[in-house]
Every structure is written in structure tokens, then in C-alpha cells.
Amino acid sequence: MIAYMVRRILLALLTIWMITILSFIIIQLPPGDFVDTYANTMSAGGTGITQAEKDALREQYGINQPMYVQYLKWMGLIMQGNFGMAIEWGRPVLDVIGDRLMLTIVISLAAIVFTWALALPIGIYSAVKRYSFLDYLFTFVGFIGLAIPGFMLALIVMYVGFSYFGSNIGGLFSADYAEAPWSMEKVWDLIQHLPVPAIVLGVSGTAQMIRIMRSNLLDELRKPYVMTARARGLAESRVIMKYPVRVALNPFISTIGYLLPYVVSGSIIVSMVLSLPTVGPLLLKSLVAQDMFLAGTIVLLLGVLTVIGTLISDLLLMWVDPRIRLGRQ
Amino acid sequence: MTKDNHPLLSVRNLKTYFFQDEGTVKAVDGASFDVFPGKTLGIVGESGCGKSVTAQSILRIVDAPGKIVEGTITLTRANGNQVELTQLQPDSQEMRDIRGAEIGLVFQEPMTSFSPVHTVGDQITEAIQLHMNVTKLEARKRGIEALRSVGIPKPERRIDEYAFELSGGLRQRAMIAVALSCSPRLLIADEPTTALDVTTQAQILDLLRTLQQQNQMAIMLITHNLGVVAEMCDDVVVMYLGRVVEQGTVDDIFHSSKHPYTKALLSSIPSIEMESRVKLPTITGSIPHPYARPAGCPFYPRCERFMEGVCDKQEPTLLAVSDKQKVSCFLYQK
Amino acid sequence: MSEKTLPQDSVKTTVAEEKIAVATQWQLMWWRFRKHKLAMIGVVVLILFYLVVACVDFLAYADPNESDAQRGLIAPQTIEWFDNGEFKPYVHPLKGTRDPKTFKRVYVPDMDTKLPIVFFGPGFSYKFLGLIETDRHLFSVEGADAYKTLFLFGTDVQGRDIWSRLIYGTQTSLTIGLVSVALSLLLGVTLGGMSGYYGGVFDTFIQRIIEILRSIPTIPLWMGLTAALPNDWNVTQVYFAITIIISLIGWTELARVVRGRFLSLRQDDFVMAAELLGCSKARIIFRHMVPSFVSHIIAATTLAIPAMIISETSLSFLGLGLRPPAISWGVLLQDAQNVQALAISPWLLIPVLPVIVAVLAFNFTGDGLRDAADPYG
Ligand SMILES: Nc1ncnc2c1ncn2[C@@H]1O[C@H](COP(=O)(O)OP(=O)(O)OP(=O)(O)O)[C@@H](O)[C@H]1O
Ligand SMILES: [Mg+2]
Numbered sequence A: 001m002i003a004y005m006v007r008r009i010l011l012a013l014l015t016i017w018m019i020t021i022l023s024f025i026i027i028q029l030p031p032g033d034f035v036d037t038y039a040n041t042m043s044a045g046g047t048g049i050t051q052a053e054k055d056a057l058r059e060q061y062g063i064n065q066p067m068y069v070q071y072l073k074w075m076g077l078i079m080q081g082n083f084g085m086a087i088e089w090g091r092p093v094l095d096v097i098g099d100r101l102m103l104t105i106v107i108s109l110a111a112i113v114f115t116w117a118l119a120l121p122i123g124i125y126s127a128v129k130r131y132s133f134l135d136y137l138f139t140f141v142g143f144i145g146l147a148i149p150g151f152m153l154a155l156i157v158m159y160v161g162f163s164y165f166g167s168n169i170g171g172l173f174s175a176d177y178a179e180a181p182w183s184m185e186k187v188w189d190l191i192q193h194l195p196v197p198a199i200v201l202g203v204s205g206t207a208q209m210i211r212i213m214r215s216n217l218l219d220e221l222r223k224p225y226v227m228t229a230r231a232r233g234l235a236e237s238r239v240i241m242k243y244p245v246r247v248a249l250n251p252f253i254s255t256i257g258y259l260l261p262y263v264v265s266g267s268i269i270v271s272m273v274l275s276l277p278t279v280g281p282l283l284l285k286s287l288v289a290q291d292m293f294l295a296g297t298i299v300l301l302l303g304v305l306t307v308i309g310t311l312i313s314d315l316l317l318m319w320v321d322p323r324i325r326l327g328r329q
Numbered sequence B: 001m002t003k004d005n006h007p008l009l010s011v012r013n014l015k016t017y018f019f020q021d022e023g024t025v026k027a028v029d030g031a032s033f034d035v036f037p038g039k040t041l042g043i044v045g046e047s048g049c050g051k052s053v054t055a056q057s058i059l060r061i062v063d064a065p066g067k068i069v070e071g072t073i074t075l076t077r078a079n080g081n082q083v084e085l086t087q088l089q090p091d092s093q094e095m096r097d098i099r100g101a102e103i104g105l106v107f108q109e110p111m112t113s114f115s116p117v118h119t120v121g122d123q124i125t126e127a128i129q130l131h132m133n134v135t136k137l138e139a140r141k142r143g144i145e146a147l148r149s150v151g152i153p154k155p156e157r158r159i160d161e162y163a164f165e166l167s168g169g170l171r172q173r174a175m176i177a178v179a180l181s182c183s184p185r186l187l188i189a190d191e192p193t194t195a196l197d198v199t200t201q202a203q204i205l206d207l208l209r210t211l212q213q214q215n216q217m218a219i220m221l222i223t224h225n226l227g228v229v230a231e232m233c234d235d236v237v238v239m240y241l242g243r244v245v246e247q248g249t250v251d252d253i254f255h256s257s258k259h260p261y262t263k264a265l266l267s268s269i270p271s272i273e274m275e276s277r278v279k280l281p282t283i284t285g286s287i288p289h290p291y292a293r294p295a296g297c298p299f300y301p302r303c304e305r306f307m308e309g310v311c312d313k314q315e316p317t318l319l320a321v322s323d324k325q326k327v328s329c330f331l332y333q334k
Numbered sequence C: 001m002s003e004k005t006l007p008q009d010s011v012k013t014t015v016a017e018e019k020i021a022v023a024t025q026w027q028l029m030w031w032r033f034r035k036h037k038l039a040m041i042g043v044v045v046l047i048l049f050y051l052v053v054a055c056v057d058f059l060a061y062a063d064p065n066e067s068d069a070q071r072g073l074i075a076p077q078t079i080e081w082f083d084n085g086e087f088k089p090y091v092h093p094l095k096g097t098r099d100p101k102t103f104k105r106v107y108v109p110d111m112d113t114k115l116p117i118v119f120f121g122p123g124f125s126y127k128f129l130g131l132i133e134t135d136r137h138l139f140s141v142e143g144a145d146a147y148k149t150l151f152l153f154g155t156d157v158q159g160r161d162i163w164s165r166l167i168y169g170t171q172t173s174l175t176i177g178l179v180s181v182a183l184s185l186l187l188g189v190t191l192g193g194m195s196g197y198y199g200g201v202f203d204t205f206i207q208r209i210i211e212i213l214r215s216i217p218t219i220p221l222w223m224g225l226t227a228a229l230p231n232d233w234n235v236t237q238v239y240f241a242i243t244i245i246i247s248l249i250g251w252t253e254l255a256r257v258v259r260g261r262f263l264s265l266r267q268d269d270f271v272m273a274a275e276l277l278g279c280s281k282a283r284i285i286f287r288h289m290v291p292s293f294v295s296h297i298i299a300a301t302t303l304a305i306p307a308m309i310i311s312e313t314s315l316s317f318l319g320l321g322l323r324p325p326a327i328s329w330g331v332l333l334q335d336a337q338n339v340q341a342l343a344i345s346p347w348l349l350i351p352v353l354p355v356i357v358a359v360l361a362f363n364f365t366g367d368g369l370r371d372a373a374d375p376y377g
Helices: A002-028 A034-044 A051-061 A067-079 A093-097 A100-128 A133-147 A150-165 A184-193 A195-221 A224-231 A236-242 A244-254 A256-274 A279-288 A292-320 B051-059 B093-098 B120-132 B136-149 B168-180 B198-215 B226-232 B250-255 B260-267 C015-022 C025-034 C037-054 C162-198 C200-214 C218-227 C235-250 C252-267 C269-276 C281-318 C329-334 C339-344 C352-373
Strands: B009-020 B023-035 B040-044 B066-076 B082-084 B103-106 B186-190 B218-222 B235-240 B243-249 C080-083 C086-091 C094-098 C105-109 C115-128 C132-141
Touching: A002 A067, A002 A292, A002 C200, A002 C218, A034 A051, A051 A067, A093 A279, A093 A292, A100 A133, A100 A195, A100 A244, A100 A256, A100 A279, A100 A292, A133 A195, A133 C352, A150 A195, A150 A256, A150 C339, A150 C352, A184 A195, A195 A244, A195 A256, A224 A236, A224 B051, A224 B103, A224 B168, A236 A244, A244 A256, A244 A292, A256 A279, A256 A292, A256 C200, A256 C218, A256 C281, A279 A292, A279 C218, A292 C218, B009 B051, B023 B040, B023 B051, B023 B066, B023 B235, B040 B051, B040 B226, B051 B066, B051 B103, B051 B186, B051 B218, B103 B168, B120 B136, B120 B168, B136 B168, B168 B186, B168 B198, B186 B198, B198 B218, B198 B226, B218 B226, B226 B250, B235 B250, B235 B260, B243 B250, B243 B260, B250 B260, C025 C037, C025 C352, C037 C162, C037 C352, C162 C200, C162 C235, C162 C252, C162 C281, C162 C329, C162 C352, C200 C252, C218 C235, C218 C281, C235 C252, C235 C281, C252 C281, C281 C329, C281 C352, C329 C352
Parallel strands: B023 B243, B040 B218, B040 B235, B103 B186, B186 B218
Antiparallel strands: B009 B023, B009 B066, B066 B082, B235 B243, C080 C086, C086 C115, C094 C105, C115 C132
């Protein structure tokens, strides 16, 4: 088990390292020296910076030095929690991001909870009652769910909500709470606003999860241990829920490693349509304004959080699965 | 063995088919035999001839798309009542009471017959609690006893282990322990020793014999190892492509077998007297495609004594050739 | 199981069996595929889609980028199919006026005039399939310019005909899917194939890369990369840049499938037999391995295309992918971003339909192909 854990953690570290490189590339991509870009935008905004300040920045980020030095300097700053300045806002990047990162995660998790809550029972039903009317129906609806990209579903939901119920169903908070400091009421307000984005984000994942659960369970149902459980005289429902479902659950839950990046990814673009205060709209805005520190940091933090989430779920899963816990494989 | 003795289980003209898109697999196609209390019935035949499906049919746990389409399976229950298993719903209370409690099944594949995420104890005590109306603690005690009785060392530790932590032999023993935990009156052992080395095999067979003598249990032993049959069984049923081609006592089968298939099977086992390194005779040809069984006698394409115009035209029936021996072959009919 | 179902040397075989025995791998697959009804429907739909791609100019009747404020936001026109009980479709011309109270443009049909729709009538001239000069179009209007009078799916804010734009958008979006999948395939087959065939350290390395790429949220990455594309690039440059960016991140699934097939083939007996018989490695690869997994690759490729299409659509929708004057489904949907506008002109949502239908068709076809390639997988 230790070997597995070490391997898993190393892989996560490797992934994070890759993400830092990718984020660094994104920051470096736009042509020109970003200190100049920075200085120009600042002076356009009225808060000009002096030549001395510019030089200090150049020194800090190692501009004019080889790429890897720049990368190392940047990494060093990040390690100290210095993610740079958001040009357009003239404030530190972390300040600008604020709650948004947390809200992104909250929405993603809500979508995953929704996905599982729906996919699990439907997947079990479809596998056990294979080729039944409802199985076909779920399969078909699932196919359609899979074919609708999250943002289109969001568009449709927004349109329906607006033209039939006359209300804008986007957003995560009511007007009263949007700017308010955190409180129990604000949390409650947030929870009330969660279902729509969670469903919109979760639909295509749900369709995939249903298929995965169905085929996992079909595989397990064929295994001899199911027949031996029946041969012991257990009732059919008990047999299925206790054995094959339990076994099929592990690979099902482990799909979070692939579901989480997928949902986080989707949340970026769905947030645009539903105007959710996540990092999505901020990322787009920063990219359009070529505010690369902000954009790079968002990509970096999103990636790192996703990797950490996946890591935690993998480690938990390992604990639940005796085959891994006891060191087989 | 004796006719006046009442059979515990009586199977007549059992047909179990698998209905698939590609065609119908007639896995069992008219099998008949009896199992007597305290005796061992051996069922032999090549791979795919329907032995396991017969066992599953008796317990009514044939997987979809399989179905019993014809025939009767009559079980005499502990209270003396006779029940017709084919008339019961597979998931009915009565059928579930019979499974595990009156008929125990040792499954063919010891490797995958235990759930990979539940302990052995979980699966043993579950059966005990279900059928014996005892507390959890008591069930665990009995589970440990059951493991001990099949010769598993340190059963109080093993009970909390997972099947993949046990060696193949131990796992097979644990499987037998589960099947025996509720003292069934009939044990169906589907190739209980194929996966094991010779020593372990012998130990397990010994164990089965001892347990049988203790409880007057009937055993239906499915195997393709004729040596095991000679050692263990009182009666033998030879199956080919879902049908019984010959049946009789062990002596009948080994010393005066009638059906060409049985003879071919017997000649393919090595014996000590034989010169070493001589190629064993094999049965020519292979089993026909399951969707396309030959008309007439299913064995004729491979039969040495094939009679043109007879064997490929009509189907032979199982007829008595002596007191206890029956054979299904045109050579012995008329 | 397998040795039971192989009738190699049974003495007599039935006719049906013989038919199966002599059928080639491809025939068997076609028989299995044919049974998959949804997949057959999917194929037909895809063929129709790519016919559209091939004949855009014939199907469109208006210049997709010609705007005219006088024709902004016209609702899809009602077509009268019958004229006096006779099949003779026509439309009424629209007259735009300004509502005196709200100052919004409203369009009133002139019920007295009928403009008959002519099939295969004349319009702007173009080269059919890039070869034949012609001015025939599927639709044209008798006695008037189609682009001024016919609005099958209505117009957008700038008065551009949505039907024609949709046709051109279909061409872009569907070819982007194909081009990116081709690039992905190249990467996936090379890396996955080498990974599966040689195994060892190289395999481990590629596997880790795939694992890492799959655990990173892709959209932010794509956004970051596409945002860096220079603003002054022209439509073609952006088009290829986008395909490359999409395929750079999308090859992992294909590589996984290719590697899996290589691994299972490597263990297959016939490769071993061929190796024992002294066939060279190249010969083994091309004579034995390639045909048997081409089918799997085709299936996986078909299943990968929808993701590519959706990626392009999403990026363009955000304004980070293709940019006007390029037209794609994503670019068209940009107009639908504003809920208020959408509530007034719901036809701006029409481009959602082809996206869903195309993705469904690819998925159905891909599923059918996969089942046909591997009935037990
Ligand atoms: N679930 C199933 N679906 C379809 N066909 C099946 C199924 N189970 C068994 N069969 C078919 O029924 C026939 C008999 O199978 P069975 O398992 O009874 O053979 P067996 O005599 O036990 O062979 P073995 O010695 O290999 O265990 C085979 O042709 C097999 O393919
Ligand atoms: Mg068997």
C-alpha cells in the first residue's frame, strides 16, 4: 500500500510540476516583455510606475535571463505566495481571485454530487434490467445528454427560464447577498442557487457515469461470486446490492479522477453563460485583456486544486478497496 | 444405488437452453438421472457439455438468457415433502430456503467465487444467519467451526481475511466450508479440485468423503477427471452435448462401458501399466459448434462406429442394457 | 469458451457455418454493424452532413457575411407550401417599418404579393465542388434576389441570413473536427503504438504523460493557449492553430486505445506463431496487426470527433477560437450569449441543433463501429 501511495503522490507532484510549466508558458506566450505591457497599462490607468520600479520588476522576474532562470524565479515567487499583480485591477492577483476559486470548487463538487446521485441508481437499474424499456430510455436520454455541451444546455436553460418564467435564473447569489460578507444566510442563499448550475454542469457527466456504472455492473454480474451468493440462498436484491454493486462501485467512484477535471473545465464556460461568480469569467476577461499573470495563476490554481482533489479521492478509495489496501497489484 | 431406496433428487428430461441473438445454445438437452442419499453421483463429460449448467438448473440460478424449457427436477425435502423445483420461482422464498440450506454448491472457479471486497467470514456467516436463525456471534462461531472442519488452519484468523489472501487450496476449502456450513443434504461439487495440485486434490476428496459419511450427505460430483470418478463415485452419468449418453454404476462404466464415447473417454486416461511416453489416444474431432448441433445422434460425426443412415437420421434414446446401466446408442437398440 | 466455438476441424459443418467461416473480418464486422440500428441512422446523418459540407455554395443562397441593418433580426419566415391546393411553395415579401412607440424594427408580410420559391434556380455564381462554374442554388426566388427576400431561419442582428451562415458554419465546424482528429490520430497512433509495441521505459513515460494530460482541466488550458494567438493572424492561420491546439490535448484517448490494441495483439497467438515462423517485425506489424486493429482505431476516432467539435464550438463561443469573419457553429452561438436578445429572437439558438445532431450521429456511429469491431469488448 505504501508503494501505491508513494507512487500516487509522486505522480500528483509530477502533474503539478507540468501544470506550473504550462501556466508559465501561458504567461510567457504573448509577444513582448510583460513588464513593459504592465507598465503601459498602469500608466494608461493613471498610476504610472517609475523606471526604477520597472527595473526592480525586471530583476525580480529575471527578464533578459534564460527561460529556465525566469521560470525558477517565478516559481520561487509563487512558493512565497506572490502571484504577481493583476494589471487591469492594479491589485495582487490573489486579491482579485478572492472567493471565486472556492466557488468554482463548490459548484464543481455540487455537480459531481448531482452526477452520482443520479447516475448510480439509474446505472444499477439499467444493468440489472438490461434491455428493458426504461434501460433503452435511459440509454437514449443519456446519449442526448452526452451530446449537449454544457454551455448550450446553459443557454437553453437560461432562455427557457427567462421567456417562460420571466426570471433570470443565472447567478449564485440573490442581489442582497452578492456583495455581502459571508454569513449563514449567504451560505443558505448559495445552496438555493446551486441546483441549476449543478444540473447544467452535471448532465453530460451523468450520462457518461450511467454508462460506466452500467457496464461495470454488467461485468460484475457475470462473475462467479454473484452466482455463489445466489447459491447461498440470498434474495436477489440483496445479492445484487451487497456484492456486484459494491464491487462495481470502486471503479465508478475512481472515475472522479476524470470527472473532476471535466467538470471544472465545463464550469469555466458554463459560468460565462449563467454569469456565475467563479474564476471562469475572470479567466476570460484576463485573457482578452492579456493580463497574463492573472490568467496563468487561474490556470495554475485550477489545475493544482483538481490534482489535489483527485489525489485525495484516490487515497480514500485505496483505503476502501481491500485489494489495494492489502497490497495486491 | 438400490432401486428401493428413494432418490433425494430426481432429474427427468431436463432441457436448459440459452437464447441468444446468434442462435440457441442447447446447453442441457434432455438429461435424466437420480441422486441418492449418502451416495456420490459422478457427472463426466468434455468441456462445454452442460455439466455446470445442469448444476445451475437444479439450483435455479441459470443466468439470463438461459431458461429451463422442459423437464422436471424433483427434490425430497428434509420433512419428506417432494417439491418440483422447476415449478418454483427462482427468487421465491421456498427456492431460497432450499439453496444453501438443503443443496450446497461448490463452484467451479475457486479464484473468483468469493467477492473480492468482502471477507470470507462475511460470506460464510451470511449463509448461516440466513438459514439457521442464530445471532451474529453464534453465526461467526459456527463459521469458524466450518472453516476448521474443512481443515483450514487458524480459522479464527482466516475468517477475517479476504479470499485473495488465501492460497488456491485454502480458497477451495473455504468454498466447501461455505457450501457445507448449513449441513446441506445434497452437495453439488462442480470440479472442486481442477485448479489444485495432486496432493491438495487428494486431501479435498478425502475431506468430502469424510464429511459425507458423517452426515449421510449426497454428493453430485462434476468432473472431467475419470480418476476422481473411480475413486469417489457410486454411480456415473456420462454427458455429451447436453445429453446423457450412458449411465450406470462405477463398475459398469469402468469395466463394461457400452457407448463409443464412454469407451473413447476411458481409453484416453493414462494407466500405470501402460508403456511410458506412448501417445494417448484422443477422441478425433472436436465438439461441434454449439449453435449447429448435428441431427441424429450428437456424437456421430466423431464416432468410430458410425452407421450411415441410422445415426445421422434418428435420435437414440436412453435405454436400459442391464439392471442399472443405461445407454443411448443405436448399437444397443432393437 | 473460444475453443468450443471454433469449428475448425469438426467433420461436418453446416452451410451457415461455412458462410461465417469464409467471410472476411470486414464482412463479419459489416454484418454486426448493420444490426446496430442507431449506428446505421448515425451513418446516414453523417453522410448528409458531409454532403452539406461539400455543397455549401449550392445550399446557401446568401453571402454569409453581407450585413444590412435594414434586415436585422427577421424571424424565420413562414413558407406557404401549397398555392390553391397545388404544391407550389411561396413566401410573402417582408416590409420593415419602425414601431412608432417602441422604435423597434418590425417586419410585416405583404400578403398581396406571392414570391414563388424555385428549386435549382439561379443566384450568385460559384464553382461547384471547386470545379464547375455555376449559379444554380437549391433555393431561389422567382422574380427577386433570394438573399433579399428569403429568410428560412431568419437573420441575426446585422441582418445576415442565418440559414446561409449555418451552412457555412457547418462546413467549418465539421472539417475542423476532421482535421483535428487526423492530427490527434497521428500523435495517438505514433505514441500509443510505440508505447504498446516496445513497452518498457518508453511505455511508462508515455503513460505518465497521458495520465497527467488527462488530469488537467482542458478548457482553461485551451483558453490560455488560444488567447495567445496573434490578433493579426488571418482566418486560415487561426483555423490551423486551433486544430493543432485541440489535437495537442485530445490525442490521449486515441493513444490509449492504440496501445491497448497493441498490447493485446502482442499477446495473441498468431503474432507469436508468425514470430516463430521467422516473419520480420515489419511484416508482422503490417500483415497481421494493422488489419486487426484498424477497426478499433476507426471506432475510437469516430468517438473522438465529437469532443473536437465541442471544443472548437466552446472556444469560438467564448471568442477565443475562430473569430469573425470566419463562421462556425461556435461563432454563430456567440450571438446567443445575451439572454435578453435571445428572449426576443429565439431563432438565434438554431445553431444548437446541428451541433447536437452531429455529435449524436458521431456517437451512435462510433458505438456501432466499436461493437462491430469487438463484440465481446
Ligand atoms: N451464460 C451463458 N450464456 C450463454 N451460453 C452459456 C452460458 N453458460 C453456459 N453456456 C453454454 O452452455 C454450454 C454448456 O456449458 P457448461 O458451463 O455447462 O459446460 P461444462 O460442461 O460445465 O464445461 P466445463 O467442463 O468447461 O466446465 C456451453 O456451450 C456454454 O457455451
Ligand atoms: Mg463447468
